[in-house]
Amino acid sequence: GQNIDQPTEMTATEGAIVQINCTYQTSGFNGLFWYQQHAGEAPTFLSYNVLDGLEEKGRFSSFLSRSKGYSYLLLKELQMKDSASYLCAPWNQAGTALIFGKGTTLSVSS
Amino acid sequence: DTGVSQDPRHKITKRGQNVTFRCDPISEHNRLYWYRQTLGQGPEFLTYFQNEAQLEKSRLLSDRFSAERPKGSFSTLEIQRTEQGDSAMYLCASSQGTAHYNEQFFGPGTRLTVL
Numbered sequence: 237g238q239n240i241d242q243p244t245e246m247t248a249t250e251g252a253i254v255q256i257n258c259t260y261q262t263s264g265f266n267g268l269f270w271y272q273q274h275a276g277e278a279p280t281f282l283s284y285n286v287l288d289g290l291e292e293k294g295r296f297s298s299f300l301s302r303s304k305g306y307s308y309l310l311l312k313e314l315q316m317k318d319s320a321s322y323l324c325a326p327w328n329q330a331g332t333a334l335i336f337g338k339g340t341t342l343s344v345s346s
Numbered sequence: 347d348t349g350v351s352q353d354p355r356h357k358i359t360k361r362g363q364n365v366t367f368r369c370d371p372i373s374e375h376n377r378l379y380w381y382r383q384t385l386g387q388g389p390e391f392l393t394y395f396q397n398e399a400q401l402e403k404s405r406l407l408s409d410r411f412s413a414e415r416p417k418g419s420f421s422t423l424e425i426q427r428t429e430q431g432d433s434a435m436y437l438c439a440s441s442q443g444t445a446h447y448n449e450q451f452f453g454p455g456t457r458l459t460v461l
Binding site: 240266267269277278279280281284286323325327328330331332333334335336337338339 | 350379381386387388389390391394401402404437446447449450451452453454455
């Protein structure tokens with residue numbers, strides 16, 4: 237089976253840096269995605285990790301440690317528009333479906 | 347390409363009625379997924395197609411649910427004898443190829459309310 241754990245809510249201020257952690261337990265590992273979802277909208281792709289280490293994309297970075305079953309999403313220079321839910325999603329064992337966590341709701345204030 | 351589209355965007359129905367949703371994936375995307383999302387939860391996988399073949403179904407997909415992708419392009423998800431517990435956002439996603447790094451592009455979803 238698979239179990240994904242993320243904090244439910246986080247708050248931060250504009251311009252700050254925030255790290256959203258995700259731990260997962262999977263029978264096999266085929267990679268992990270991070271998606272952003274604004275309220276009432278569809279999830280949109282942020283990043284993908286399959287090897288250990290950091291992937292950087294502008295203000296967003298994602299880190300993976302396969303041995304620890306751990307990933308984090310790092311958001312820099314926060315903006316109000318970053319207020320959204322952030323979803324951690326590893327592939328299932330067969331690599332046929334993403335298993336989403338409940339998501340972390342981030343609120344950015346001025 | 348305009349992305350993944352879903353129709354209708356909203357559906358209100360009475361318990362016991364049948365409903366059908368449609369998803370049009372991004373052109374030439376061979377993989378198509380259906381997910382269900384309830385408030386405060388992440389999307390839950392329902393089923394997945396590669397071209398016209400339905401290759402996996404979640405245990406969440408009871409006998410009342412059926413999905414098709416007849417020509418490997420658009421897909422339909424039908425729920426028979428709807429129950430109040432079926433109320434949720436139904437999301438469709440598509441991706442190209444079979445590599446695990448290929449991101450899934452999500453549609454705007456169909457919000458179902460069962461009264």
